[in-house]
Amino acid sequence: MKNPIPSTPLSTDICTLLPQGAHLATGAETSVVDAALTAAVSVPFSCQRGACGSCAAIVVSGDYAPTAHAAANACDPGPGRVLMCQVRALGALVLEVPDWTPQTLPQPYRMQVLLRESLSSDVVRVVLDPGGALATQPGQHLRVGLEGDDHRCFSIANRRSHERDPIELQIRQVANGRFSDGALRTLKAGDSLQVMAAFGAADTIEAGVPLVLLATGTGYAGVRALIETALADPSVPSVTLYWGGRHAADHYASRELDAWAAADARLRWTAVAPEATKGHAGSDAALQRHVQDYALDGGHDWRRTRVHACGNPHMLRDARQALLDAGLPATHWKADAFVPSGRDDAPNDWERTSPRFERSGILAARERSIAAVQYISERLTPGMSSAEARAQADTWLRELGAERNWHPTIIRFGDDTTCTSRDLGDPERRLKENDIVFIDIGPVWDGYEGDYGDTFVFGDDLVHQRCARAARAVFDETREAWLGGADGIALYAFAETAALRHGCTLVHEMAGHRIADFPHALYGRHKLAQAGFAPGDGLWVLEIQLRDHERPVGAFFEDVLLRG
Numbered sequence: 001m002k003n004p005i006p007s008t009p010l011s012t013d014i015c016t017l018l019p020q021g022a023h024l025a026t027g028a029e030t031s032v033v034d035a036a037l038t039a040a041v042s043v044p045f046s047c048q049r050g051a052c053g054s055c056a057a058i059v060v061s062g063d064y065a066p067t068a069h070a071a072a073n074a075c076d077p078g079p080g081r082v083l084m085c086q087v088r089a090l091g092a093l094v095l096e097v098p099d100w101t102p103q104t105l106p107q108p109y110r111m112q113v114l115l116r117e118s119l120s121s122d123v124v125r126v127v128l129d130p131g132g133a134l135a136t137q138p139g140q141h142l143r144v145g146l147e148g149d150d151h152r153c154f155s156i157a158n159r160r161s162h163e164r165d166p167i168e169l170q171i172r173q174v175a176n177g178r179f180s181d182g183a184l185r186t187l188k189a190g191d192s193l194q195v196m197a198a199f200g201a202a203d204t205i206e207a208g209v210p211l212v213l214l215a216t217g218t219g220y221a222g223v224r225a226l227i228e229t230a231l232a233d234p235s236v237p238s239v240t241l242y243w244g245g246r247h248a249a250d251h252y253a254s255r256e257l258d259a260w261a262a263a264d265a266r267l268r269w270t271a272v273a274p275e276a277t278k279g280h281a282g283s284d285a286a287l288q289r290h291v292q293d294y295a296l297d298g299g300h301d302w303r304r305t306r307v308h309a310c311g312n313p314h315m316l317r318d319a320r321q322a323l324l325d326a327g328l329p330a331t332h333w334k335a336d337a338f339v340p341s342g343r344d345d346a347p348n349d350w351e352r353t354s355p356r357f358e359r360s361g362i363l364a365a366r367e368r369s370i371a372a373v374q375y376i377s378e379r380l381t382p383g384m385s386s387a388e389a390r391a392q393a394d395t396w397l398r399e400l401g402a403e404r405n406w407h408p409t410i411i412r413f414g415d416d417t418t419c420t421s422r423d424l425g426d427p428e429r430r431l432k433e434n435d436i437v438f439i440d441i442g443p444v445w446d447g448y449e450g451d452y453g454d455t456f457v458f459g460d461d462l463v464h465q466r467c468a469r470a471a472r473a474v475f476d477e478t479r480e481a482w483l484g485g486a487d488g489i490a491l492y493a494f495a496e497t498a499a500l501r502h503g504c505t506l507v508h509e510m511a512g513h514r515i516a517d518f519p520h521a522l523y524g525r526h527k528l529a530q531a532g533f534a535p536g537d538g539l540w541v542l543e544i545q546l547r548d549h550e551r552p553v554g555a556f557f558e559d560v561l562l563r564g
Contacts, residue, residue, distance in 0.1 A: 015089040017043065018060065018096040026088035029068045032057075032095065033085040042447070042518050044100060044404040048085045050074025054405055055084040062093035106143070106196045109134065113191045114166055120252035123218060124184060126169045133163040134197055138205070138225035139308065139336065142167070142197035143358070144179065152179045153358065155310070155336070156198065157221035159228035167197075170221035199358050206306055207235035212298075214291045214309035214319055216244040220253060222310030222336050231264050240298060241269040242291040244315070248273045270294050292319035302328040309335040313363075320367070330371030331400055336360055350514070350526045351536050357517045359538045361448035366560050369450030372400055373439050376411075377456045380431060386413050387427035397443050406449050406518055407442035417455070417554040418547050420509040434459030436468065438556040444518045451515055451541045455555040467548045470502035471555035475544045482542070482561055488512065488531025495544060504546035507554070512543045515560060537563045 015024045015032050024035035033055055036043040045055040049071055056077035064087040074086050084095065115127040141155045158168035173180045205211060211230050213223040220243055230236040245251055251271045261267045272291050292315075302323060309316055316335045324330060376393045384392075389411045397409070407421075416425040417438055431437065440453035455468040478495045486494065492511065499506040512528025514520045516539065528540050543558040 013089040013091060013093075015062075015093045015095060017041070017057075018094065019100070024089075026067075028088070031067045031070075031085050031088055032093075036084070037519055042444075043084060043097060045085055045406070045519070050083050050086045053077055053083065054408070056081050057084050057095040057097045060094040060096050063090040064088065064093050065090050106199055107134075109195045109197060111167070111193050111195045113187060113189050113193065115189060116187050119170060120249060122173045123252050124171050124173060124180075126171060126184075126187065128167045128169070128193065128195070130164065130167055130197075134167075135163050136160055136167070136198045138229045139222065139334075140198040141222070141336075141358075141360075142169075142195050143199065145194035145196065146179060146183070150178065151196075153199070153360070155218075155222035155224075157224045159225045159232070170218055170224075172218045199361065205230050205233065205236060207233070208237065210238045210300065210305045211236055211240070212295060212300060212305055212307045213239070213241045214244075214295060214307065214311065214315070215241065216291065216311030216315050217246075217250060219310035219312075219336075223308060224253070226308055227260070227267070231260065231267060237266065239267045240295075240300070241267075242272055242294045242298075243269060244272040244291040244311070246273065270298075290318065291315065292322045295319070296322060296326055302326045306332045307334070309333075330374050331368075333367065333371065335364065335367055348533065350531060350533075351539050353516050353539075361446065361517060362515065362538045362560060363562075365443075365445040365448040365450035366452065366562075368400070368402075368445045369441060369443060369452035372397060372402070372443065372450075373441060373452050373454055375400065376439055376441070377437070377454075380411075380437065380456075380458075382431050382433050382435070382458065384431055385427060386411055386416065386425060386429050386431075389413075389431070393439070393441070397441065402443035402445055402450075403447075404444050405442050406444050406520075407451070409442070410438075410440040410453075412438050412554075412556075415552050417556070418507075418552060419554075420507060420545070422509070431458065434461050434464075436461070436464040436553050436555065438554075440556060440558065448517050449515050449520060451513075451558065451560070453543075453556050453558040455557060463548060463551050464553065466502075467504065467546065467553055467555040470499070470504050471544050471546050471557040473502060474498045474504075474506075474546065475542060475557045475559065478542060478544065479561060482535065483563065485534050487533050488528045488535055488540075491535075491542070492529040499544075499546050502546070503549050504555075505549065507545035507547060510543040510545040510556075510558075513541055514539060515541050535561055537561070 013026050015026055022041045024039055026032060026035050033043060033045045033048060053075050058081055064082060066086060067088050070086045074083055077083050109131055111128040111131055114129050117125050119125050136156050138159060141153050143151045143153050145151050154169045154171060156167055157170045171180055171184060215223050227239055230239045243251055257269045272294055307323060309319055320333055376396055380389055390409050393409045393411060410421055412419060412425060413429045413431050414435055416429055417436055419425045435458045438455040443450045455471055457464045457468050474495055477498045478491055481494045482491055496506045514526055538560060540561050541558055542561050545554060545556045547554045
């Protein structure tokens with residue numbers, strides 16, 4: 001390593017990052033992290049203030065200097081290392097980023113239609129030639145481009161052993177659907193489609209662990225490849241599918257499933273339809289038994305089962321809660337929601353996303369973040385310091401599959417719950433038997449940013465309990481204002497008044513922020529509380545931090561603003 005040299009950078013000041021080999025131009029005010037964000041290179045980083053050490057890299061060769069805005073109190077990354085958010089290149093600088101696996105971004109393909117056939121009166125099977133090497137995983141999906149930057153997303157319904165294997169889609173024809181009731185009707189062998197692939201990731205299958213699948217409608221396409229993959233793996237002890245539909249005819253793959261079950265006793269499947277569970281369809285929904293009800297009666301040991309669900313958001317929400325209540329570990333649940341697809345252009349610069357962005361990615365990252373916060377809370381023990389808790393939480397996040405943090409993990413005990421994210425707090429503060437704790441995590445899952453925070457009470461202190469309830473209540477009430485069309489400025493004015501009703505003061509420094517596929521910082525650091533427009537669905541995190549009026553304690557709750 002060469003020592004920092006204070007001089008003015010030239011136009012040839014280039015940093016090369018290993019192992020990817022990206023070449024980044026830096027300047028007097030442009031750090032290596034800034035240059036990476038500008039180039040959409042997903043390097044590890046968090047605070048960008050030199051406080052967390054997440055962006056530490058090994059100096060392989062070359063010279064560097066602090067940026068014009070480098071922090072005077074940045075942490076020491078250790079010998080032979082630099083913080084990429086604090087330095088710029090002088091000439092040719094080569095850095096190696098440890099434990100970094102660059103994301104494989106979806107790529108455009110021109111795919112030829114090999115086959116189009118009907119699976120039922122309203123479901124069509126389309127088989128595509130990828131036209132080149134394309135690696136996919138069970139549970140992934142692709143995006144079909146339409147005119148005017150519009151698109152539709154479809155699950156890859158077949159298990160592919162080789163990168164050039166055909167891709168199967170199962171598409172329901174929806175009345176007035178731009179693709180399914182338009183181009184799909186005239187689509188024929190030899191036609192071509194513009195496709196972006198592949199999106200999402202699946203890690204549901206685990207050796208020695210039973211697999212339960214929940215699907216509604218053409219959500220079957222989203223779990224079909226998982227069934228094929230699990231049955232091809234002798235280490236999977238059992239595969240059980242509960243498939244819901246509006247009518248018995250919606251189970252268009254029943255013959256296929258019956259044949260698979262006859263050939264392999266590990267597979268069981270159950271058709272769930274309203275006609276089979278109540279006297280007449282369309283009324284008294286409380287009498288209808290859903291896919292999760294059948295699953296709960298299936299005799300599964302939920303503590304030792306993995307679940308993958310694909311269907312409408314209401315099913316996913318209700319099924320997840322029901323199975324968690326039955327003992328399913330939160331980390332054993334994975335889901336894909338049917339979500340609206342549409343144009344790529346954002347209504348304003350504050351809501352831009354990358355070409356790879358999918359709302360389903362945000363939903364999946366949110367699910368995993370909620371599960372991770374619960375997982376961490378259950379493992380905190382009285383006597384541990386907040387510094388120990390943060391370090392252990394980051395270890396647990398990596399074990400749960402998080403690639404990195406996009407913001408530092410924050411865990412506050414006792415009086416430190418009044419501190420904001422920029423306050424240091426007391427790293428040696430110990431968790432007490434009777435205490436209040438909040439956890440705020442920002443992991444990256446499969447290339448998407450998760451961000452979730454909640455407050456937990458140890459013991460039976462009534463003020464702690466009231467304060468924790470207040471944070472969630474203010475969030476819920478403010479979200480209702482958002483559903484009513486309030487802009488970001490009005491949301492936080494509403495939250496301030498709501499906090500007072502609950503005996504607390506709103507902490508204005510915690511003002512909400514964007515969320516997207518990593519890194520959203522590429523599109524700016526806009527605050528939700530400054531948004532003079534109605535925030536979009538699945539693009540913003542509403543942060544609520546409160547300070548109690550009676551005691552020097554606080555509470556925190558944050559989540560993605562979602563409709564439905």
